[in-house]
Structures are given as C-alpha cells and as structure tokens.
Amino acid sequence: MSTRDLETGSERLREVLEPPRRAFIPLPDTQVIERPGWLQLITPSLRQGGLNEVAFSALDEKEADAVIDETIETYRRLGLRFRWSVGPDSRPADLAERLERRGLRRNETLGMIRETADAPASSEGDVTVEQVDEHTVEEYSRTMAEGWEMTDPAPIIAFNRLVLAHPAGRHRLFLARYRGAPAGTAGLVAFERSVYLLGGVVLPTFRKRGLYRALVTARLHYAAGRGIPFATSHARASTSAPLLERLGFETLCRFPMFTND
Structure with missing residues (x-):
C-alpha cells in the first residue's frame, strides 16, 4: 500500500489502531x-x-x-x-x-499520526540521542525504570535485552542524554507502513530542555531513512499529546485507556 492509499481516513485510522496491537x-x-x-x-x-x-x-x-x-x-x-x-x-x-x-x-488517549518526511532537524548541543545496543541496554533500562517509577529494574533489563536480541528486529530503543547524563528513553516498533512510537519518558530533573522533542525527532529520522512513510502514537492527552501535536502529529481518534493503579 502506498502513501497515497493511506491518505484515506479509514486507512489512516486503521494504521493508528491495528498495527500497535x-x-x-x-x-x-x-x-x-x-x-x-x-x-x-x-x-x-x-x-x-x-x-x-x-x-x-x-x-x-x-x-x-x-x-x-x-x-x-x-x-x-x-x-x-x-x-x-x-x-x-x-x-x-x-x-x-x-x-x-x-x-x-x-x-x-489520542491516536495520532504524522508523515515521517520533513521531520524537524536533530537537536544539537547539550541534548544527544543514540540508539541502544548491548553495551548501553542496562543504562537505558535503569533510566526507563526510574522514569516510569518501577521500583525493581531487573525485569525490564531482562526484557530489553530480549528486545534487542529478537530475530524479527522490529524494535529499536533510543536513549537521550543531557550533557552526557542519561535523561530520557523511548522506543519504536517498525511495521510495513508505519513506525509505532512508544515508551517515551524524560526524567523529572531534565524536563523542559528539549529531550522529548529530540527523542521524537530521532525516531522520525530513523523511519524516514528506511522509507517508512508514517509514524503513529497512542499519546496521553494530558502529557505527550500536546507535544506531539506541536511536532506535526494529527489526532485521528480519542479513546480511554484504563489502568488498575
């Protein structure tokens, strides 16, 4: 299916809802x-x-x-x-x-989509973003656990090692640093026509310094460089959705996400 095919509302909505499952x-x-x-x-x-x-x-x-x-x-x-x-x-x-x-x-929750072409320029200076590998996966996982208030990082370290080693190779993890210190994490899952952005979090100490924007931009560039035309996200209305909207994401649907905590 081409980018043009996905310009129809039903196809775009399907891309937002179904592949992320x-x-x-x-x-x-x-x-x-x-x-x-x-x-x-x-x-x-x-x-x-x-x-x-x-x-x-x-x-x-x-x-x-x-x-x-x-x-x-x-x-x-x-x-x-x-x-x-x-x-x-x-x-x-x-x-x-x-x-x-x-x-x-x-x-x-907002189901959002954006074309990966014409992504904002990568950040420079104090903020850097790198893809995670076997050498940085523990640092990434501990940062992620802290950001999501997980008291025991061991299970998520083991899980992220599995993600990196998985033969399908659809997942990519990104670590953001501020002046070299680990400060934020995010991931993506690549599908045929879109990448699904998930797990973006910035540690409280480092917020409002462009780290979330840098993590989104890095993932858009990753997708565009591989010819994947769209990025999608299920973003919380009260936190990440306004940031994604400013980065060119369009809301296709709103729906509730329930948790037991």
Missing part, C-alpha cells in the same frame, strides 16, 4: 489470549507494567460483564499492573463506563 515481544511466560474480538496479554514476570493488557475487546453485550470481571480478577490474583484499551472499534458501546464502575482509572 502487534507491537509486543512475548517473554517466555507471556500468555497471548486471542480469539475473535479479543486480544489479551498476561505476563506474571512483569508485575509493574508491560505485556499485561487487553489490547482489543469487542464483546457481546450480554457476556461483557462476566468477561470484564473475570479479566480484572485474573490480574488482581496475580498482582499485576495492567491496562485496558477501549478504542473506537471496541464493544459494547458502554464498555468504558462498565470499566469505570469497577474502579479502573481512566486516561484519555
């Missing part, structure tokens, strides 16, 4: 539960987040409450932090309200 690399203990209208991940070894989510749910209205209760109880019993994405193609229509009634915390 396949942006995961399973760990040995990851359960991938997939059936028509359902995609769920359960990973007991990542208790504080990651690979624990309901990525897609289109439920029969009569069965929805039972499925919701069973799903929440599974994560609760295992002591796992998880998220539940309620995209515009989710069902039933009141799925978000049903999740709210069960005490899950709602975050408004």
